Amino acid sequence: MLAPHDGRLARLTATAVGRAAALCPLVAADELAAVLYRAGGTAVDPSLDPRLPRLLCDRAVRPLDLRGYARSGAEHWEGWTAQGVETDELVHKIYVSPTVAALPVALPVVFDLAVRHGVPSWKVGADAPGIHRADKVVLYLPTARKADDVAALLADALADLPAQGVPFSGQVGQTGIVSRGQDQGRQSWRAAVCAAVAQALHDSRSRLADVPPARLADEALRALANDIDVVTWHPGLPVAA
Secondary structure, eight states, rough: OOOSSSSEEEEEEEEHHHHHHHHHTOOHHHHHHHHHHHTTTTOOTTSSTTHHHHHHHHHHTTOOOOOEEEEEOOOOOEEEETTOOOOOGGEEEEEBBOOGGHHHHHHHHHHHHHHHHOEEEEEESHHHHHHSSOEEEEEEEEHHHHHHHHHHHHHHOOOOOOOOOOOOEESSSSSSSEEEEOTTTTBBBBHHHHHHHHHHHHHHHHHHOOHHHHHHHHHHHHHHHHTTTTTOOOOSOOOOO
8 A cells, every 4th residue: 555644643544445445345335435434433332331421521611611602412412612603614623532531631621722712613422432433522613724723732732642543634743632624515524535535446446356455545545646635634625526
């Protein structure tokens, strides 16, 4: 395969693409995209108290003044959004991905920094599957510059914590605990990238029937290189439909 960028997330992504290449063409492109999207998640600990994720959120927000934010709860997420914000414009994403064990330390740092720096919206996994997924904490911002600035601050503040890491996102800092993405319209950055990679793997397999998975992954990534940064996976050009 192409040599991955010297970063934890790029290496995780390269591994995910290689494993997906071994499944192609046994798995349809849409199913392969789902496999790629779930890459980086960990198995749910059966001993985990199901109340823990929301208890951690409650503890993280307790010392903060969130009167300007509306809290929303969904089946898998807890979210906070500044009142009056147009969420469709918040397409610049920061992923924060500590290990599950590090969440009690990480969440208060993330929440405090989000409030102090005016982050207009963020969400956290609020059940056991939610906190075991790679993209367990997501912050949404209106501009790339603001997202880059806040991501750098978070990477520095969380540098001593163990990272789980989010494949198919652009690493910020040295550890992989913080990374960047950028939604396109109403489509998730990672969903768009994973769909493009899955389709490229199938297209490459149709042309190269007998090559090994490593060669297949290499060819698929080369085919995407004009549309996606397949080295660092930072958001840049729009992902081709």
